Amino acid sequence: MTAPAWVEHVIWWHVYPLGFVGAFPADTPPEPGEHRLRRIAGWFDHAIELGASGIALGPIFASRTHGYDTTDHYRIDPRLGDDDDFDHLITEARRRGLRVLLDGVFNHVGFEFDADARWLRGRPGRFHTFEGHGDLLTLNHDNPDVVDYVADVMAHWLRRGADGWRLDAAYAVPQSFWATVLPRVRRRHPEAWFVGELIHGDYASAVREAGFDSVTQYELWKAIWSGLNDGNFFELDHALQRHSDFVTSFAPLTFIGNHDVTRIASRLQRPEHLAHALVILMTVGGVPSIYAGDEFGYQGIKEERFGGDDAVRPEFGTPPAQLDSRGLEIWSLHQYLIGMRRRHPWLHRASTSALRLENRQYLYRTSHGDQSLVVALNIDDKNMEVRLDSGSAEVIAGSGAPPPESVDSVSVEPHGWRVLRPVHDNR
Incomplete structure (x- = not known):
């Protein structure tokens, strides 16, 4: 199975709609006539300026609270608007060449979901719930009617203009269910892309058995911030070795x-290491996603309590965002590194190998075929001296002063970084 060709070039800008437009939490829920979903389209030019080529939306279907307690998969959440607002969103995205990814919650539904009891796992009064949340009832994925329903919902919104689906809590759904549903949808929409939400486990096996095109790479996410915070690039290298294995069969x-999750600017112990995290994201294989606000350096800590997600799901006003000097610096860094990624589209299938590995200094090659880049990451308090055994290279990105055009060695300042392109490589 091969993912659609367009995915090789996509970089997602990820939005949580209900929070983004101030619809949840809200003291007074908005009415459909407020057409708040259209506010997201007002940020599409920002996404283009950032360098994104797709909009990954959180849940937009009818629900009571946070969107993951769906009550009607065929209806736009009234707090966001209606079908016309969805059509407007798609039209504005298409006008700019942006893809649109929807968030499908098909493991569980809200307790107001209107369905025969046979659609739910368990029995009345003893229905199974999702991870102990009493208001989230688990669907009975063995029921053929549920198979038909999910396949039809997915095809319905693809027909209306969406390009693919993020499958929420896909790890909790039997893989045989996806293996039955996804081929049915693909027959009608062969260019659609399907990414399953997996937290841990055997990613490659899940892709193979369930039929996903991709899965969420939580292993790498954790290794990036943890490795930077702990001064332990060995953890990151281990994750990148596994990541390179995944890339041989699918692009995570x-x-x-x-x-x-807690925003990266809040998760990292040293602010200057945000650049290192972004450099890693933009130089390894896969399909990158930027969460709205991270490109400004927004802070936000997730807490394990009721309302604990609110800090990472804030309302956005009307663009442009008002930024201080640090926000402007982070915005410019995102623009440059995303631009670098798009100038090297082969990075979609790149694998990495360590050239030098120490706790706080890491040099790796990222390559696909005969094309490669060399990335130097220094989170130490001393310089990192790098001599290129393969000859000279161009320094195409890095912290500090503008580098010379071509070098055979480079000195990376404390807590700095460089991206180099060997001169013999094709561009």
């Missing part, structure tokens, strides 16, 4: 932030 969805 990579990220350093999303709607479910």
Whole structure:
């Protein structure tokens, strides 16, 4: 199975709609007539300026609270608007060449979901719930009617203009269910892309058995911030070895932030290491995703309590965002590194190998075929001296002063970084 060709060039800008437009949490829920979903389209030019080529939306279907307690998969959440607002969103995205990814919650539903009891796992009064949340009832994935329903919902919104689906809590759904549903949808929409939400486990096996095109790369996400915080590049290298194995069969969805985790600017112990995290994201194989606000250096800590996600799901006003000097610096860094990624589209299938590995200094090659880049990451308090055994290279990105055009060695300042392109490589 091969993912659609367009995915090789996509970089997602990820939005959590209900929070983004101030619809949840809200003291007074908005009415459909407020057409708040259209506010997201007002940020599409920002996404283009950032360098993104797709919009990955969180849940937009009818629900009571946070969107993951769906009550009607065929209806736009009234707090966001209606079908016309969805059509407007798609039209504005298409006008700019942006792809649109939807968030499908098909493991569980809200307790107001209108369905025969046979659609739910368990029995009345004893229905199974998702991870102990009493208001999230688990669907009975062995029921053929549920198979038909999910396949039809997915095809319905693809027909309306979406390009693919993020499959929420895919790890909790039997892989045989996806293996039945996804081929049915693909027959009608062969260019659609499907990414399963997996936290841990055998990613490659899940892709193979369930039929996903991709899965969320939480292993790499954790190794990036943890390795930087702990001064332990051995952890990152181990994750990148596994990541390179995954890339041989599928391109994982990579990220350093999303709607479910503490923002990267809050997670990192040293602010200057945000650049290192972004450099890693933009130089390894996969399909990168930027969570809205991370490109400005927004802070936000996820807490394990009721309302604990609110800090990482804030409302956005009307663009452009008002930034201080640090925000402007982070914004410019995102623009440059995303631009570098798009100028080297082969990075989608790149694998990495360590050239030098120490706790706080890491030199790796990222390559595909005869094309490669060399990345130097220094989180030490002393310089990192790098001599290129393969000859000279161009320094195409890095911290500090503008580098010379071509070098055979480079000195990376404390807590600095460089990206180099060997001169013999094709561009």
